[in-house]
Amino acid sequence: SYKLTQPPSVSVSPGQTASITCSGDKLEERYVCWYQQKPGQAPLLVIYQDTKRPSGIPERLSGSNSGNTATLTISGTQTMDEADYFCQAWDSTTVVFGGGTKLTVL
Amino acid sequence: QVTLRESGPVLVKPTQTLTLTCTFSGFSLNTNRLCVSWIRKPPGRALEWLGFIDWDEDAYSRTSLKTRLTISKDTSKNQVVLTMTNMDPSDTATYYCARIGRCLVGGEGHFDYWGQGTLVTVSS
Numbered sequence: 423s424y425k426l427t428q429p430p431s432v433s434v435s436p437g438q439t440a441s442i443t444c445s446g447d448k449l450e451e452r453y454v455c456w457y458q459q460k461p462g463q464a465p466l467l468v469i470y471q472d473t474k475r476p477s478g479i480p481e482r483l484s485g486s487n488s489g490n491t492a493t494l495t496i497s498g499t500q501t502m503d504e505a506d507y508f509c510q511a512w513d514s515t516t517v518v519f520g521g522g523t524k525l526t527v528l
Numbered sequence: 529q530v531t532l533r534e535s536g537p538v539l540v541k542p543t544q545t546l547t548l549t550c551t552f553s554g555f556s557l558n559t560n561r562l563c564v565s566w567i568r569k570p571p572g573r574a575l576e577w578l579g580f581i582d583w584d585e586d587a588y589s590r591t592s593l594k595t596r597l598t599i600s601k602d603t604s605k606n607q608v609v610l611t612m613t614n615m616d617p618s619d620t621a622t623y624y625c626a627r628i629g630r631c632l633v634g635g636e637g638h639f640d641y642w643g644q645g646t647l648v649t650v651s652s
Contacts, residue, residue: 423591452635453635453636453638455638455639457575457639459575463644464624464642464643464644464645465567465575465624465626465639465642466642467638467639467640470636470638470640471636471638476640508574508575510575510638510639511635512635512637515588515632516577516588516590516591517565517577517580517637518577519567519574519575519576519577520574521574522574522575
């Protein structure tokens, strides 16, 4: 079965750029979505189809997908960005989530 | 305005059957390329996709749960029901339902709206 791998944690200073990666075999051949989840809240879609932002998601969140790695980039990181981030892709009619990355802003 | 809400028991005993209902509004599950899915998150662990049902009433499930999981819909009530048999303490998790937009369109599907989730604990 298809697997997506994320680093367990990423740390960034306020105002700096955070990059969260998601790796999978030939991942560039699949669309990748990203979800943000804060404690006690439901996940929130922040990136879909690799690079698209839903309405209301700040422009400082962006996505890319090349080769075996998709990347969620947060520019000018704010304390409000501290959360768990999950990548997601499809394997035929099956949904696959990555293991999640805890982003710490300190 | 699209909303989804999960309801069901907060506590089930091992070997019992769990039934959760997702009641939604703001869209119709008869609409092409819309699906409703169930996802769970065990405490401290990653999101785990369970399955989904599409506009044509076809249901798809996680391979490891195929023998235990049933997903059905009642379009007239705007509800999707998850039934999971033989519950185990390892099934303790927050269970979410979510809408999938662009469902089954060449991998474009994305979970665009989520319910708040319901914590289900499996314990005797």
